Amino acid sequence: MKRISKDDVRHIAELAELELEEKDMERFVLQLDEVLGYLAEISSVDTEGVAPTSHVLDVRNVFRDDKPQESFTTEAALENAPDEADGGFKVPKID
Amino acid sequence: METYNLTAHELNEKLVKKEITCTEITTDILARIEEVEGTLNSFISIEKERALSTAREVDRLIARGEKVCDLTGIPVAIKDNICTEGVKTTCASRMLENYIPGYDATVIKKLKSCNYIMVGKANMDEFAMGSSNESSYFGLVKNPWDVARVPGGSSGGPAASVAAGEAICALGTDTGGSIRQPASLCGVVGFKPTYGMVSRYGAVAFASSLDQIGPITKDVEDCASMLNVICGYDKKDSTSINMDAPDYKSFLIQDIKGLKIGVPEELMVEGIAPEVKEKVLYVIKLAEDMGAKVEKISIPGLEHALSVYCIISSSEASSNLARFDGVRYGYRNTEAQTLREMYRKTRTEGFGDEVKRRIIIGTYCLSAGYYGAYYEKARKVRTLIINDLKRAFNKFDVLLSPTSPTTAFRIGEKIEDPLTMYLSDICVLPANIAGLPAVSIPAGLSGEGLPIGVQIIGNTLREDNVLKVAYSLEKAIGFDKKPGL
Numbered sequence: 103m104k105r106i107s108k109d110d111v112r113h114i115a116e117l118a119e120l121e122l123e124e125k126d127m128e129r130f131v132l133q134l135d136e137v138l139g140y141l142a143e144i145s146s147v148d149t150e151g152v153a154p155t156s157h158v159l160d161v162r163n164v165f166r167d168d169k170p171q172e173s174f175t176t177e178a179a180l181e182n183a184p185d186e187a188d189g190g191f192k193v194p195k196i197d
Numbered sequence: 198m199e200t201y202n203l204t205a206h207e208l209n210e211k212l213v214k215k216e217i218t219c220t221e222i223t224t225d226i227l228a229r230i231e232e233v234e235g236t237l238n239s240f241i242s243i244e245k246e247r248a249l250s251t252a253r254e255v256d257r258l259i260a261r262g263e264k265v266c267d268l269t270g271i272p273v274a275i276k277d278n279i280c281t282e283g284v285k286t287t288c289a290s291r292m293l294e295n296y297i298p299g300y301d302a303t304v305i306k307k308l309k310s311c312n313y314i315m316v317g318k319a320n321m322d323e324f325a326m327g328s329s330n331e332s333s334y335f336g337l338v339k340n341p342w343d344v345a346r347v348p349g350g351s352s353g354g355p356a357a358s359v360a361a362g363e364a365i366c367a368l369g370t371d372t373g374g375s376i377r378q379p380a381s382l383c384g385v386v387g388f389k390p391t392y393g394m395v396s397r398y399g400a401v402a403f404a405s406s407l408d409q410i411g412p413i414t415k416d417v418e419d420c421a422s423m424l425n426v427i428c429g430y431d432k433k434d435s436t437s438i439n440m441d442a443p444d445y446k447s448f449l450i451q452d453i454k455g456l457k458i459g460v461p462e463e464l465m466v467e468g469i470a471p472e473v474k475e476k477v478l479y480v481i482k483l484a485e486d487m488g489a490k491v492e493k494i495s496i497p498g499l500e501h502a503l504s505v506y507c508i509i510s511s512s513e514a515s516s517n518l519a520r521f522d523g524v525r526y527g528y529r530n531t532e533a534q535t536l537r538e539m540y541r542k543t544r545t546e547g548f549g550d551e552v553k554r555r556i557i558i559g560t561y562c563l564s565a566g567y568y569g570a571y572y573e574k575a576r577k578v579r580t581l582i583i584n585d586l587k588r589a590f591n592k593f594d595v596l597l598s599p600t601s602p603t604t605a606f607r608i609g610e611k612i613e614d615p616l617t618m619y620l621s622d623i624c625v626l627p628a629n630i631a632g633l634p635a636v637s638i639p640a641g642l643s644g645e646g647l648p649i650g651v652q653i654i655g656n657t658l659r660e661d662n663v664l665k666v667a668y669s670l671e672k673a674i675g676f677d678k679k680p681g682l
Binding site: 106110111114115117118119120121122126129130133134136137138140141142143144145147149152153154155156157158159161164166174178179181182183184185191193194195196197 | 297299300435436438503505515522524525527531534538539540541542544545548554556558560562570574575576578583613614619657
């Protein structure tokens with residue numbers, strides 16, 4: 103049974119803001135189908151009453167005092183910007 | 198003088214005794230890079246001028262009689278996903294081809310405080326996703342032992358550079374074996390510390406609950422020296438453990454009498470090459486000869502390690518890599534007319550195939566309708582694997598296994614078959630899933646002259662046991678071969 107179709111992959115790629123070229127599609131679908139097929143094996147594991155692990159350490163929210171600290175200057179923050187205007191990041195029109 | 202084959206502690210001794218200058222060491226390393234880099238491609242950028250000028254500074258401070266620590270004046274390769282102020286940090290991706298960080302990762306700050314020499318930024322799989330270094334945007338890295346083969350990944354550049362004498366030590370990152378597996382395939386030592394012992398501040402995130410920075414070195418002693426510098430609490434990393442790091446060199450003890458070593462059956466069966474198995478059995482024999490008690494153990498949860506790893510790491514990656522949108526840094530498609538189009542074109546053109554594959558797997562596992570069956574389920578099975586491993590450590594001080602089920606595979610052999618590629622990491626994944634310290638040390642060569650590594654895994658924060666066993670076995674094995682490059 104196929105777990106994932108071309109349309110599924112296209113939809114998921116869209117969610118991730120990616121485009122897949124038609125010529126790569128076939129290969130991607132086959133590879134993803136094989137991987138997801140393998141991953142589905144965990145459905146057989148009995149996890150009744152098991153708490154999920156997000157993190158191996160027992161750390162919860164880590165807070166610091168709400169005081170200003172040394173930080174990037176605007177110039178430094180913009181150093182790698184592809185485009186900038188008036189001390190901010192400039193992007194194309196928001197559609 | 199050929200100093201590039203020496204270890205950091207050997208070079209340190211010569212520096213302290215003033216038998217050699219840091220400039221000489223650095224010049225020698227740069228010459229070695231010149232000699233072999235055309236073949237290997239271990240580096241994305243080589244910091245020749247910076248290295249030489251730092252070396253001259255180090256010579257001046259040594260002449261002034263200032264304190265020389267273990268890594269002072271030692272040429273180190275830094276994996277290119279660790280931020281270095283003013284030096285390009287590309288993650289081997291077109292996405293960050295021209296990214297110059299405005300700050301140093303905490304580990305880099307720490308290395309700088311001991312006046313280390315950064316020789317260059319080492320090649321890797323794109324965004325550390327891969328087991329062969331074939332997904333780098335800047336070309337693959339070749340294995341110094343056989344240039345038709347991969348060096349492993351994702352820290353292929355760091356491992357190859359240390360094995361070939363292009364650097365004395367290296368820093369890598371390990372999300373699912375990315376330090377240990379290439380170390381094994383290149384015949385060097387690679388150590389992943391307990392999750393939280395090394396600050397991840399400034400390491401470009403792949404899967405935040407699994408990522409850890411660690412050293413790749415020529416021997417276990419150098420590994421301990423590196424750990425002494427890079428470990429410790431950092432308030433800039435909220436997952437950093439708030440405790441003082443021990444003196445890791447104090448664990449370099451050649452005595453494992455009475456120590457209990459478990460050999461997980463699940464890591465010794467399927468797909469393991471006979472020669473690898475043979476070598477692991479030989480190392481077990483050596484351990485027994487030294488008085489360690491070795492027993493087989495079954496850890497059933499490990500059978501699900503690859504699924505759990507793949508789901509969790511891809512899910513976290515799909516979220517972490519959402520930041521690469523062409524707005525603040527990195528590549529941007531400049532033809533797009535609207536913001537949405539810009540996002541999509543930027544990411545489509547900026548990421549390579551393997552990164553896209555993982556983002557899609559992760560997005561799928563997190564998407565409505567599949568979240569429960571994949572991501573949530575994987576997090577629960579992760580709990581079971583951790584519990585199984587904890588139980589094993591009630592009985593054993595360390596676990597021992599092959600690092601990789603095979604020796605280095607041929608370039609191109611697995612590139613079109615992602616699942617087979619992922620399976621090559623089967624032995625190294627458990628330590629990431631449970632955040633445990635683990636090391637790979639060379640155990641010898643195969644009939645074809647390729648390195649075979651063994652892995653030693655310890656309980657949480659029990660780097661002492663891992664180092665003790667690694668150090669004792671290293672002495673007993675006496676591996677002293679170098680690639681004939």
